[in-house]
Amino acid sequence: MLHYSRTCGTFTGMKANGTDVRPWLAALVIGVTGIAFGACDRRGADDEQVAAVEVAASWRSIAEGVRGDRIRRDAEMLADDAMAGREAGTEGFDLAASFVAERFAALGLAPLSDGSYLQEVELFWTRLLPESARITLQAGDTEIDLTIREDFVRSGGFGPGEERVDAEVVFAGHGIAAPEYEHDDFAGIDPAGVILVVLSGAPPHFETDLRAYYSSSTVKQTEAASRGALGLLVVRTPVDQRRRPWDRYLPGVGRTDMEWVDSGGVPFGGYPELAGSAVLSQGAAERLFELAGRDLSELFVHHGAGETGSFPLGVSAVLERSSDQGRTVSANVVGILAGDDPRLRDEYVVYTAHLDHLGTLDDGDDQIHNGFYDNAVGVATLLEVARAMTKLPVPPRRSILFVALTAEEKGLLGSSFFAQNPPVPIERIVANLNIDMPFLGFPIGDVEAFGVEHSTLRSSVEKAAHAAGIVLSPDSMPERVRFVRSDQFSFVQRGIPALNLKPGSISTDDSFDGPAMLADFLDNHYHRSSDAGDQPFSESGAERFARTALLTGLWVASDKDRPSWNEGDFFGEKFATGRVAPVSAP
Ligand SMILES: [Zn+2]
Known part of the structure; x- marks a missing residue:
């Protein structure tokens, strides 16, 4: 310990x-x-x-005023059964959104230009009809029928409600083209018109955040779709099999998936062209490679060592599915604190925390997934930060946007919509500070900040942590690749320096085993119905965390220079090129 x-x-x-x-x-x-x-x-x-x-x-005074019991009460309210797990597009979410909007109004935060605190997001939803989902593999005279849940999982489609894809299957390594590492899994194959089989994850020698980026299903889908592939069959590596056992996929079968709809009525993302996609179980993956006369375990070793080598499998696959589809509306909740400096108040620091959770899912016991830590506590922390900032006698120099996001659990949709349709010019957003699933079961002695190594935001969060009496620790679980797995990544993709603030695992009280409690939460309660209001919660821990979040934002909003990506940074180079030159105060 x-x-x-x-x-x-x-x-x-x-x-x-x-x-x-x-x-x-x-x-x-x-x-x-x-x-x-x-x-x-x-x-x-x-x-x-x-x-x-x-x-x-004045900073000291508002930071001292941060209260853990208020954070607890707000979180319990949002995680109440009355909110039914706050799934985007449901009444339970709308109830939670009203709660946050009313709080923003009570705090005196300004609404959007139309007078509302709600930024409406039109969502296209799709839900697989599980019994309609079929995959047949064929090589020569041999045919193998795969069974949903036992052999594969897949979701509903964003194309037609009824889909059938029949195509050759081609192995494409990890499905990654990374010029930084001269790694090209598409060398020697033609992805156009075929179904690609790819290994989950990315080569181990990629630096953590690049590995995270290239491991993400969105990046792999974008890559495959842009090369004309018709589907992605994902084979999970031994590392991923250990990290996420197969039975953890099963409650998601038949769940509702969503994409936001652009002004032309088209779902943004969703990859309707990749209609031949699924995730294979270990057993199904072994049968596929056996049918092709290839040794899967050898490929795990070869590609797990960072090597490339892609080839057709000599197998064809037919994938069929039917999906229920429709449209619904949800909303991001936005409150604005106007900055004080006439030169800088048109620049914005954006605090985000996703308000939605999983809603009701049948995972064996209670059906409501209350999402106490994921992310009622995050929103409650954001509310406490907002409350504290409104108590400043003089607001910070830059303006602050507080945003409780929708549809994070559907694939970062609320943040994606917000970052693609910002209520203020995108180049005026100088930073995103995101709070997602802060586990506060003990009095924390440290925070982590994913993304801290990429931009000048590091200095603000370091100072803030110290001022809150704790320390900034490096990411304790780099293998969980969390920098690209929450809403801050939607901002990163628009070139905006961003952080995901997270409590660390150090406990300042010896009677709590911080690392063990955090591991227990992640292993046994994350995305389960037991992530509810009876989870352990430390009010003093919540105060230290909220103070860190508060002071980080104050420093960013008050500094004469806006944050910038570090020289030559991967994400800065990839996404921030073409952004306006920083505006600095005298
Ligand atoms: Zn979640």
């Missing part, structure tokens, strides 16, 4: 050395002396410095 302890030595040291205290540094010192009373001995605070920095004193 990790043990956490720290002193205020760093901060008193700064003063003793007579360091030239710049405003943020003074704010840091004051922040710590004022806020981190739980972790440090308060005697000997420097009154001269407290008097010297007005802004910092």
